[in-house]
Structures are given as C-alpha cells and as structure tokens.
Amino acid sequence: MARILLVEDEPDNLELLTRLLTRKGHDIISAENAADAVTLAIKEVPELILMDLQLPTDANSPTDPNAGLDATRLIKADTATKDVPVIALTAHTMADHRKRISEAGCDDFQEKPIYPFTNLLDKIDKFTG
Numbered sequence: 001m002a003r004i005l006l007v008e009d010e011p012d013n014l015e016l017l018t019r020l021l022t023r024k025g026h027d028i029i030s031a032e033n034a035a036d037a038v039t040l041a042i043k044e045v046p047e048l049i050l051m052d053l054q055l056p057t058d059a060n061s062p063t064d065p066n067a068g069l070d071a072t073r074l075i076k077a078d079t080a081t082k083d084v085p086v087i088a089l090t091a092h093t094m095a096d097h098r099k100r101i102s103e104a105g106c107d108d109f110q111e112k113p114i115y116p117f118t119n120l121l122d123k124i125d126k127f128t129g
Contacts, residue, residue, distance in 0.1 A: 001025035002128035005046040007037040007068065008089065009055045013112075017050070020117055026124070033058050034071035041075045041084065047128050049075065049086045050120075051106065069104040076105035085127040089114065 004021060008014040009032045018028050029044055031037040035058040041049060053068030061067075068088065075081045088101045088109040101109050107127065110120050 001027070002047040002124065003027040003029070003044070004124070004128075005037065005041055005044065005049045006030045007032075007034075007050065007055065007071070008052045009033060009063065010052070013052075013114075017114070021124075024121065032056070033061070034064070034067035035059070037068075037071045038074045041081050042078055045080055046084060048124060049084055050110075050124075051086050051088055053088055053090045053092070053101070069100060069106075072104045072106055087120075087123055087127070 004026050006017055006028050008017065014030060018030065021028050029040055029046065031040050033056040051068045051072055054063055054065050055067040056062060057064050057067045072086050085107040086105060088106040089112055090109055091112045093109065093111045098109065108123055110123060114120050
C-alpha cells in the first residue's frame with residue numbers, strides 16, 4: 001500500500017486517521033504543524049499527503065488558518081515533492097475555499113468531519129492506485 005504523510009494537529013483526528021489508514025495497510029508518517037510537514041515531505045517523499053489546512057505554523061505557534069495552504073505551496077515548489085498528490089482536509093468547502101485550495105496546489109479535498117471514511121479511502125485509492 002501507500003506511504004502517506006498525515007498532517008493533523010488535532011490529537012484525536014490524528015489517532016483516528018492513523019489507525020484507520022494503518023488497518024488498510026498504509027504506512028503513515030505524521031506531522032502536527034506546517035514546518036514539520038514540509039520537512040518530512042521533502043525528506044521522506046511520500047506517495048500522498050493528507051494536509052489539514054488549519055495548523056500551527058511550527059511547534060511554538062498558534063493555529064493559523066492558512067498554514068496548510070502555505071505548506072502545500074512549499075511542498076509543490078520543491079522538485080522532489082512537486083508531483084506528490086495533496087488532499088486537503090478541511091471544514092471549509094464553499095466555492096471560494098475550494099478555489100484557494102486548488103490555487104495552493106492541492107489535488108483534491110476532503111470535507112471534515114471525515115465520515116463516512118469511504119469517501120477518503122476512495123480518494124486515497126484514486127491517487128495511489
């Protein structure tokens with residue numbers, strides 16, 4: 001299965017998604033802030049990134065509503081990770097938000113809360129074969 005970078009700052013969501021994806025056979029690496037997400041993405045070059053959009057910028061920052069989009073831009077700007085698909089995890093799915101998500105380089109988005117999980121699993125399969 002796929003090696004997935006899961007970027008999520010909410011501990012319960014991180015644990016739930018890690019368990020679900022691990023049970024489905026995926027290898028999960030995780031980051032809890034935007035800076036760590038960029039560093040891990042470039043170091044590990046996962047097959048897919050699940051990117052929460054509202055994250056702390058770094059370990060000492062408060063939550064920033066644009067940190068996930070900024071991290072995605074940096075990941076997509078790097079030659080090693082420019083082709084890694086990014087699925088945005090967001091509660092904001094209005095047309096203007098979807099446009100900002102796409103402009104940042106995200107390949108798809110998944111609305112939060114992520115229930116049922118089938119939608120997310122189908123999107124992961126779409127990008128990882």
